[in-house]
Amino acid sequence: MNIVKSKGNGVEKSLSFEEQKAKINEVREILGPMVNMLPNLCSDASVSRYLRARNWNVEKASKMLKESLKWRLEYKPETIRWDDVAHEAETGKIYRADYLDKNGRAVLVMRPGFQNTSSSKGQIRYLVYCMENAIFNLAANQEQMVWLIDFQGWTMGSVSIKVTRETAHILQDYYPERLALGILYNPPRIFESFWKVVRPFLEHKTYKKVKFVYSDNTESQKIMTDLFEMDKLESAFGGHNPAGFDLNKYAEKMKEDDQKMSAFVESASSVFFQEQSHVSVLQPEFSVTEHQLESSSDSSPSSDAESPRRVDTKILSANEMKEQPNCKNTIAESGVSRPLIHMNDFA
Structure with missing residues (x-):
């Protein structure tokens, strides 16, 4: 049990x-x-x-x-592509590391001191792109990731309170239970004042996952040795790997992932239309409006109701259409043959 x-x-x-x-x-x-x-x-x-x-x-x-x-x-995060956000990535302020932690979880590196743009919308859009990409690349047995936040070059003006609040809102409300651990590495003393302001934005469960680590503190540094293979961990975080962020190599990797994402989205749409075609023979057709998302939907709309605007079916996320390895590739559900869904769906 x-x-x-x-x-x-x-x-x-x-x-x-x-x-x-x-x-x-x-x-x-x-x-x-x-x-x-x-x-x-x-x-x-x-x-x-x-x-x-x-x-x-x-x-x-x-x-x-x-x-x-x-x-x-409304936001359609799964449709964001590298070319849409490449300018935000130039300094390596957020990127998916090419190593995992000892538990096999993906690692997102964040360097708020390397902020290079002034548009809050652009910054949030890039954050969402990075989250979608990290989730897309999670192993089949993983749901969560680790965030490594490097405070090199950080000042009070590096990130606005507005962006910080919106970041907390998006990560907590739209990507719940995706964070396993958030490590704040070498935050300067002045960060204490900033932390007092932003801490109320964090839910208690999120706050408990945040760890402060200082390179000159042996006890806190043990968090890193317990969590990572030091030969793989970047030297910026006390590891032995001298390789840093390489924009050109990272761009190539993201473009490859974009192609995989597009293929999965297209596959998702194809399966959806096939399924709807099958279901329409068995029961009255229905559709969902954005209004229904805001109200309690305990009953199906009546057949004589005014025909609402159809929702774009391509909102299905790429990772949601991955087939579970070592399992049969379809399951029977309500008489419809459907691909087994990967556990790492985006919501």
Whole structure:
């Protein structure tokens, strides 16, 4: 039996696998027809992350997931490509490392002192691109990543409070339970004042995942040796790897990933249309509007209702259409043959 610890109203409780599954199904019932329109964003793994982020409170998790789905419909993060954000990446202020931690988790390196643009929208767009790419490259048995934040060159003017607040909002509300650990490496003394301002933006669960590490502190440096193979870790973080960020090599890697992402999005759309064609023979056609994302959807729209605007079906994320390795490539669900969904869906 799989037991999950959860704190509700300050009291810790245990959830069995059956109880978890029941709550996941409750969320799906609240979402209503949205589950059919966006099945991959409402997978067990995805819904479970939202429930964990809200301590298994079904109503709060449902509201959170609705807002995330609405954001993905409007922002379309899976359509961002390297050429759209390459200018933001020139200094290496955010990039996916070419090594993993000892647990096999992806590593995102952030260097806020290397800020090179003034557009908050552009900065957030690049952050979202990096998150989507990191999730896309997670191993099949991983859901979370590690953030390494290097404070070299950081000053109070490096990042605005506005961007910091928006960053916390996006990462916590639209990518819940994606952070395993956030390491703040060598923050200067002046950062203490900044930290007091931004700390209220962080939820308690996020705050507990943040660790301060100083190169001249043996005890805190042990966090790095416990977490990383030092021969692979960059020297900027106390490792033995002298290689740093190489824009040209990184651009090549991102463009290759973009091609894979595009292929998966196209595949997702193809599967969606095939599935909808099959379902239309069995039941009345329905569609989901953005208005329904904002309201409680407990019933399907009536057949004589005014025909709403259709949602762009290409919002399905690339990673959501990956087939689970070492498993049969399809499962039967409601009479429809569908690819097994990779656990690392983007929501």
